[in-house]
Amino acid sequence: MRTRWASPNGVIILSEMATVRILTCPVVLAALLLGACAKTITVKTEFPEPVIQPLPLKVGVYYEEGFSHYTYSEDLPNDAEWTFDLGDANTKLFDGIFSALFNITLPVTGPGGPDPSFADLDAVIVPAIDAFEFSLPRQSHSEQFAVWIRYNLHIYTPGGTLITSWPVSAYGQSDEQNFGTSAAMQEAVIKAMRDAAASIVIGFAKEPKIKEALLNEDSEP
Amino acid sequence: MMQKTMIPAAMLLISLTGCMTTRVEESKNAATGILTNERIVILEASYHSGNETEDKFVDCVSKTVQKGNRGLNVFPDDEFIDAMFPWFEPRTMPRGPEALPALFERPGLTERLKASGVRYIIWVTGDTEKSASGGSLSCAVSPAGGGCFGLAWWEDDSSYKAAIWDIRAGKSAGEVSTKVHGTSVIPAVIIPVPMIARTRAAACKGLANELRQLIAVEGPL
Numbered sequence: 001m002r003t004r005w006a007s008p009n010g011v012i013i014l015s016e017m018a019t020v021r022i023l024t025c026p027v028v029l030a031a032l033l034l035g036a037c038a039k040t041i042t043v044k045t046e047f048p049e050p051v052i053q054p055l056p057l058k059v060g061v062y063y064e065e066g067f068s069h070y071t072y073s074e075d076l077p078n079d080a081e082w083t084f085d086l087g088d089a090n091t092k093l094f095d096g097i098f099s100a101l102f103n104i105t106l107p108v109t110g111p112g113g114p115d116p117s118f119a120d121l122d123a124v125i126v127p128a129i130d131a132f133e134f135s136l137p138r139q140s141h142s143e144q145f146a147v148w149i150r151y152n153l154h155i156y157t158p159g160g161t162l163i164t165s166w167p168v169s170a171y172g173q174s175d176e177q178n179f180g181t182s183a184a185m186q187e188a189v190i191k192a193m194r195d196a197a198a199s200i201v202i203g204f205a206k207e208p209k210i211k212e213a214l215l216n217e218d219s220e221p
Numbered sequence: 222m223m224q225k226t227m228i229p230a231a232m233l234l235i236s237l238t239g240c241m242t243t244r245v246e247e248s249k250n251a252a253t254g255i256l257t258n259e260r261i262v263i264l265e266a267s268y269h270s271g272n273e274t275e276d277k278f279v280d281c282v283s284k285t286v287q288k289g290n291r292g293l294n295v296f297p298d299d300e301f302i303d304a305m306f307p308w309f310e311p312r313t314m315p316r317g318p319e320a321l322p323a324l325f326e327r328p329g330l331t332e333r334l335k336a337s338g339v340r341y342i343i344w345v346t347g348d349t350e351k352s353a354s355g356g357s358l359s360c361a362v363s364p365a366g367g368g369c370f371g372l373a374w375w376e377d378d379s380s381y382k383a384a385i386w387d388i389r390a391g392k393s394a395g396e397v398s399t400k401v402h403g404t405s406v407i408p409a410v411i412i413p414v415p416m417i418a419r420t421r422a423a424a425c426k427g428l429a430n431e432l433r434q435l436i437a438v439e440g441p442l
Contacts, residue, residue, distance in 0.1 A: 048306035051329040143275070173268055175276050191311075198307035 039080045041186050043089035047194065050100040050201045057214060060108035060124040060158070061098050063091055072132040082185075084132065089193060094127050097197050101204055112160035119158060123214055126154040130167065134185065137176045144173040145181075147188040151196050155210065164209035170196035239418030241403040245427045249395035251387060253436050259340035260294040261286070261436065262301045263383075266346045267311040273348040278381065278425060282345065285429035291437045296339050304333045318386040318393045325388065340388055341436060345428075347381035349421045352402075358409055368411035377403050379424035383432055395435055399427040 068091050075081040098105045108117065112124040131150040137143055153166040172191025174184045204210060211217040255261070263283045265274040283295050302309045308324060309315075315324055321342075325334050354375035361367060382398040403418025 048303040050307055051305065051327070051333065053328055142273070144273075171269070177275065177277060194307070194310055195312050198310040198313045201307050202313055 037080050038083070039182055039185075040083045040085065041182060041189060042085040043186060043189050043193070045089060045092075045190050047089075047093050047096050047197065049096060050197065052100050052201055054103045055101060055205060055215065057102045057122045058104040058106070058120065059098060059102045060106050060112070060118060060121045061094070062108050062111055062124060062126045063094070064126060064128065067091075067128055070129050074134075076136070079136065082134065084134075084189065086129070086132075086189070086193075089190075090127075090129070093193050093197055097200055098125065101201060110160075111154065112156040112158050114159070118160075121158045123163065124156040124158060124160075126156065128152045128154065134188070143176045145176060145184045145188040146171070146173045147185070147192040149189075149192045149196060151200075153200070155214075157213075163213045164207070166207055166210070168196050168199045168203075170199065239403050239405040239416045241401055241418045241420060241423055243423055243427055244400045245397065245431050246399075247395065247397045247431055247435055249435060251390060251392060251394045253385075253387070253394050255293065255340055255436055257294075258338055260296040260338045261341040261343055261432075262296040262298055262337070262339045263343045263345060264298050264302070264309065264314070266344045267314055269311050272346050274345050274381070275348065275421075278349075278421060279345055281422070281425035282343075282383070282429045282432070285425055286432050288429075289433065291433055293433055293437055294338075296337050301337060301339065304337060305330060318391060321386065321388055322391040334388065341394065342386045342388060343432065344384045344386070345381060346384075347379075347398075349377055349379040349424070352376045352378045356406075358407060358413065360409075360413075369409035369413045370411070372406065372408045374404060374406045377401075377405065377418060377420040379403075379420040381424050381428055383428055385432070385435065397428060397431040397435060399424045399431070401427065 069087040070090055071083060071085050073081060073083040108124055111126045112118050118124065129149060130152045133148040135146045137145065140146060149170045151168045151170065153168065155163045155166065157163060170192045172188045172195055174187035174191060176184050205215060263279055265279050266272040279298065283298065286293050287295055307313055308330065315321060325331050356371065356373040358369060358371035358373040360369035379401040382396060384396050385394040387394040401420040401424045403420040405416060405418045407413050407415045
């Protein structure tokens with residue numbers, strides 16, 4: 001029902017408007033409170049192309065669902081629930097790493113096997129995230145948001161036999177002062193991912209089991 | 222008219238700055254100098270080695286060193302790191318100038334370095350820390366009005382170093398350092414009057430001026 005009043009200065013006020021204002025306030029308040037209780041970091045960035053001589057290998061790459069849609073959530077006491085979505089960024093990062101690191105890289109549908117599509121490959125790589133951790137400035141008594149990621153590169157023969165699993169630990173940190181909270185955390189994640197890329201690009205050909213199995217080099221230094 | 226009003230305002234601002242002592246030192250190892258088409262890049266040393274230099278400080282030095290009639294041309298740090306990816310990531314960056322010649326012989330890096338025009342890499346270390354604090358300041362608000370009473374103070378120490386690597390010579394050209402100690406005070410009798418010692422800004426200015434002097438002005442050893 002719409003009621004009208006005439007104010008002393010002749011302006012007509014609609015009661016419907018007042019009702020809308022009363023209803024809006026709790027909605028806005030609830031949204032603000034929910035915003036304070038949940039933070040979602042969806043990593044969106046472009047990674048630079050690594051400057052490296054590619055290895056003479058033809059490698060199949062298989063991204064499992066848990067990797068290409070990786071999310072991590074943690075509800076911190078006296079803070080927000082933090083959710084990290086690394087899926088798109090993971091595939092972008094590793095597409096870039098592998099295409100720079102190997103002569104030929106192909107997407108495949110599994111970690112090797114009897115299928116003829118695997119036959120002419122030198123190896124199949126299945127990257128995974130084993131662990132994800134983060135810390136806030138108040139936890140570390142610093143001005144830094146920090147992120148740790150432990151990637152694991154599972155490397156298979158074309159036939160599907162595991163050659164080695166190579167764990168790669170990565171760390172990134174970002175100043176609280178330079179960005180807002182969410183932007184600083186996102187920056188820390190990106191730095192950790194770049195750190196992983198640096199370790200993989202530079203360390204791949206030095207990893208003893210990889211040297212021995214794929215590069216036909218003695219694993220002894 | 223405008224000048225008359227600005228002079229007291231400027232004097233008030235000067236009088237509201239806290240006390241600071243600044244020490245700037247320089248050591249030069251080799252002849253310097255820079256051509257008009259050459260640039261410098263200013264990078265923060267790795268946090269993997271415990272360095273906590275703030276991004277803000279590096280940005281400040283990069284901006285300040287470009288000012289004046291002997292201002293240096295600065296290549297943006299993020300662009301340089303991306304162009305050299307992954308060789309200047311915190312985990313992989315060269316640890317000494319002697320590593321530069323071999324690094325820049327890598328395929329791809331030489332061309333990118335030439336395209337950047339970068340002649341000197343400046344590595345910044347150090348940070349700003351609160352060294353002491355004390356006093357007490359309390360504020361109250363009532364329906365009749367509000368106000369503050371008391372005195373709070375704190376001391377900040379900004380200590381930074383910049384190591385200058387000459388890429389062309391493949392060795393260290395020198396080092397400049399700055400230490401700024403400042404005491405900030407907020408006395409309050411009804412209205413608080415903050416007198417802030419901006420030690421980080423002073424350190425930035427000191428370091429930038431000294432860098433400009435060492436690279437562009439001094440020339441031969």
